[in-house]
Amino acid sequence: MENETKKDIMFKKMKSKKKEVKLVRKIVLIITFLVIIIGGIAGLVIYNYVESALQPLDPNSEETITVDIPIGSGLDNISSALEKSGIIKDAKIFKYYAKFNNESQFQAGEYSLTKSMTLDEIIESLKTGKVYREPVFALTIPEGLTLEQIGQVIEKKTKHSADDFFSLVTSEEFVDRMMVKYPNVLGPEIKGENVRYALEGYLFPATYPFFEENPSIETIVDMMLSNTDKVVTSYVDILQAEEKSVHWLLTFASLLEEEATAQTDRATIASVFYNRIEDGMPLQTDPTVLYAKGTHKDRVLFEDLEFDNPYNTYQNPGLPPGPIANAGKSSIEATLDPSNTDYFYFLADKEGTNHFSKTYDEHLQKIDEFLK
Known part of the structure; x- marks a missing residue:
């Protein structure tokens, strides 16, 4: 009985050991299988990551x-x-x-x-040392255009209509999204009570290359806003030092863009506007009257000057509520660095040359000399 008991014990030990070996084998197989699966997944993830990194980051981007x-x-x-x-x-x-x-x-x-x-x-x-890609087409937006005029340019150069463009740039939902995307440029002032169009003057004039045949209107507008953001960012320190906003800058610059007939006149015209504002005089600039009336004509009549509108600088002191056109870099820089003059008046003769005066009497004399 005692021998049988020992045999039973040995048999049980052998049987238990076999079970352990089987269990160890199963565990090893499971671990090996998991390692292969995890390794395969990791390899697939790495492969997909590398493959995506070898592709363009955003094939549809025009920025x-x-x-x-x-x-x-x-x-x-x-x-x-x-x-x-x-x-x-x-x-x-x-x-x-x-x-x-x-x-x-x-x-x-x-x-x-x-x-x-x-x-x-x-x-x-x-x-x-140069950009290797050739654009499918280029869209040139000149200085001094309103949103409506920009829409006409886009209609001529793309498959989009001016109405569709205007619907987008005046959409409150779109404006709100752009304000979130470009907070340094599109501040709350663009939604001021008397501002006609929030994005007026904010679509920077330049030539824009496109690498697809039919970019969306939103893509086109976003490129212009991005360009404005880049240009204006370089002047942020100056604006902060002067306690001025981007809206103020683009509004002032738009007046110069519409009034200047020569590149060198911008800084001098800016000095006239600064002198008038400092002296409490209205700016009395004709382009604001035309913008207020929503018309385009060569000559402003006396009856036009009486038009009651926040943008009419004959009727309201200071700058208008917002830009009246898109200003180029020259006008922006002239706004920030005007000439130092004592001029309070200027006029453009029939050839477009500007003449500046310090007094009203002198201004009247130049009217007689150059416009009559």
Whole structure:
């Protein structure tokens, strides 16, 4: 009995050991299987990430982004600058891609790149010192245009109608979204009580390249607002020091844009407006009357000056409620850096040359001399 008992015990131990071995094998198999599955998933995730990083970051983007590549920049610095600027997804992948393709000898400079560019296009641009992509078409928005006039330009150059453009730029929902996207430019003043159109004067005049045949109206407008944001940002410190807003800047500059007939006149006309405002005189600028009436004509009549509207600077002191057109960089800079003069009056003769006066009597004499 005692021997049988020992055998039973040994048998039980052997049986228990076999179970443990089987269990260990099962655990090892399960762990191995999980490692393979996890490794496969991780590999797939890594593969998808790398593949996406080799593609354009945003194939539909038309926004141009300025990237500065300093002299002496190596591939590491260039890759980091591209990622930081939002042109590429991953700096390391761009660096390895360039090395794998034996790309080097990149040129320093300031590049206007887009998120829709491929890595090869970006590399080619950095090697040649110029943007490699050719736009499908370019849209030129001149200085001094109102929203309605910009709509007409867009209608001629694209498949979009002026009415559709105007519906978008005057949509409260769209304006609100743009205010969130460009808070440094589109402040609460654009929704002032007497402001006619919130985005009037905020679509920067320039030539815009497009790399698709039919960009949406929103894409077009967003590019213009983005450009305004870039231009105005460089003057933020000056505005803050003067305790002035972007709305004030673009409103003032729009008057110069409409009044100036020569590039050199802007700073002098700005001095006239500053002198008048400081002296408590109305600006009395004819373009505000035409904007108030919503008409375009060569000559403003005396009866027009009596038109009751917040934009009429003959009837209201100071600047109008908002811009009356889109101002270019020259007018913006003249607003911030006017000439130092004692002029209070100016007029344009029949050839468009401006003549400035310090007194009203002198102004009347010039009217007789140049306009009669």
